Amino acid sequence: MEAGNVPDGSVHRRRSARSRGTREDRRTRGRGFGSRDSRGRAWRPRARGLAHRTGVQSRACDNDRPHRRRERRFGNRSLQDPRANPAVVADGRAFQERRLHRRHADRSARLGRSGGSGRSGGSSGLVRVVVIGGGPAGTFAAIAARKQDADAAVTLLTRERCEPYEKPPLSKAVLLGRVSPEDAPIAGPAGVAGHGVVLETSADCTAIDRTGHVVVLADGRCLPYEALVIATGSTPREIPQLPVGAPRTYYLRTEADARVLKAALAGCRDLLVVGGGLIGLEVASSGAMLGVKVTVLEVAPRILARVCDEQIGGAVHEAHARHGVDIRVGTTLLTATAQRDGRIAAVTGAGDRFVADIVVVGTGSKPDDTLAASAGLATDDGIVVDAQCRTSDRAILAAGDCVRFPGPQGLVRLENWLHAQDQGAIAGRNAAGANERYTTVPSFWSEQYDLYIQGVGWPAPGSARVHRPLGGGRVLIFDLIDGRLTYAMGINAQRDLAMARRLIERRVAVDATALADPAQPLAGMLKR
Ligand SMILES: Cc1cc2nc3c(=O)[nH]c(=O)nc-3n(C[C@H](O)[C@H](O)[C@H](O)COP(=O)(O)OP(=O)(O)OC[C@H]3O[C@@H](n4cnc5c(N)ncnc54)[C@H](O)[C@@H]3O)c2cc1C
Structure with a gap:
């Protein structure tokens, strides 16, 4: 996956x-x-x-x-x-x-x-x-x-x-x-x-x-x-077209960065976000909620490609579209130059041109x-x-x-x-003198609009995928290997994901059919 x-x-x-x-x-x-x-x-x-x-x-x-x-x-x-x-x-x-x-x-x-x-x-x-x-x-x-x-x-x-x-x-x-x-x-x-x-x-x-x-x-x-x-x-990964310190260009890592960006957004009509990962999309969501017109350029064929599966990435993409954000996937940034009025003109590999008051670069970190x-x-x-x-x-x-x-x-x-x-x-x-091992069941979360996107566990190749239909725009998927949960991910499914975490941590054997049935509470599976 x-x-x-x-x-x-x-x-x-x-x-x-x-x-x-x-x-x-x-x-x-x-x-x-x-x-x-x-x-x-x-x-x-x-x-x-x-x-x-x-x-x-x-x-x-x-x-x-x-x-x-x-x-x-x-x-x-x-x-x-x-x-x-x-x-x-x-x-x-x-x-x-x-x-x-x-x-x-x-x-x-x-x-x-x-x-x-x-x-x-x-x-x-x-x-x-x-x-x-x-x-x-x-x-x-x-x-x-x-x-x-x-x-x-x-x-x-x-x-x-x-x-x-x-x-x-x-x-x-x-x-x-x-x-x-x-x-x-x-x-x-x-x-x-x-x-x-x-x-x-x-x-x-x-x-x-x-x-x-x-x-x-x-x-x-x-x-x-x-x-x-x-x-x-x-530290943020810098891109050569828009290096740190370039005019009207913002990288977000520290509170100082956030204060400067917040001030810049106050006078911004058009925002260009380079990178459709978590931070780029969170900034896009904040910009859209502030009434700014937002365009996102993502080089991969879909947003959140390194983090989410297609279904969840698709649901997030739709939410952005509903809020008027223009996401261009499979799109590289070729050049970005300051116009005479100071605004940034960005040209993509496909030859499209976008003019923005400010650009936020969210191309990952190292x-x-x-x-x-x-x-x-x-x-x-x-x-x-x-x-x-x-x-x-x-x-x-x-x-x-x-x-x-x-x-x-x-x-x-x-x-x-x-x-x-x-x-x-x-x-x-x-x-300070202890000798403890660090083991973790990792989890991530992101908040965009009214979506709480969350994943728990270690994604593993070769796992079987189970969908649990929750309705109401909520999404929940599970990955299993040998009848045990390895990874779970969802949108607005915090309670279920909390249970999924425990199932993963305790390595509880689970039944795929029961997981796919929302009438069967996950808490019950913990007791087996
Ligand atoms: C805008 C933003 C939003 C995020 N949102 C989420 C989220 O929703 N969910 C989530 O799970 N994670 C999120 N993250 C990621 C999360 O914040 C990081 O994974 C986490 O902060 C990493 O912690 P850290 O202590 O390893 O490093 P950092 O938080 O990067 O702290 C490192 C510190 O070391 C200091 N430092 C570096 N070199 C030196 C030096 N030579 N001398 C002195 N000081 C030095 C730096 O100045 C910095 O203060 C977000 C990150 C950002 C930037």
């Missing part, structure tokens, strides 16, 4: 929040991420002490700089005080925002379950864990390392200027003006500092000295580590493994790690979009939120 090439990267994957609702999740849900530890006790931030224990060696001997920076951001109010953090969503927040915060509670509960003893063996020895990258993989790694070893000095370095935030809303709710990036801090309202982690923003790591166990920053400082986690994520490669770590279109997230250097672990890790059919890359956060947490715990 088409989706068989999904595991080799480029896919958003997520597990349904509802499907993850364990008893512990439900107990902690709604209490605000990070405010409780695993036993439900109020979390006492210890970041202040840590700032002096990270061993940051500065040329200017400015060792308390992280602490001062944090104080500037939070003032002298307690980190527990929601008013101390502008990211806290005020009362009367939109449903979307409430949902984001409920997810924080779920995550908090998952992180709190880590337990285990740290490498330092209690308070006898201080372990310095440095994490590079403030995306979900890095943030979860840092928090999990601190939870694994409460005495560890954990520093999270990000080249971005802000507290780590969620990326999925950037192409959807942020462009629509429903939320701001700061409404969704990954670590919850108290930020990573609330978890006892020292955050260094605008910290660009330029080199790793593996012999000296030191990370070098662009400002010349050196940070020693006992364990290092690399979570540098991925792993950011440059830092690792220049440090001599094994890379192969991604940093190669083992099941414990260790690189070719045992003191260095890696997680998230930037890695290639052992999957069911060999080394794979995944680019999705859930993978990044779950693998990041394992890498963080292992950096």
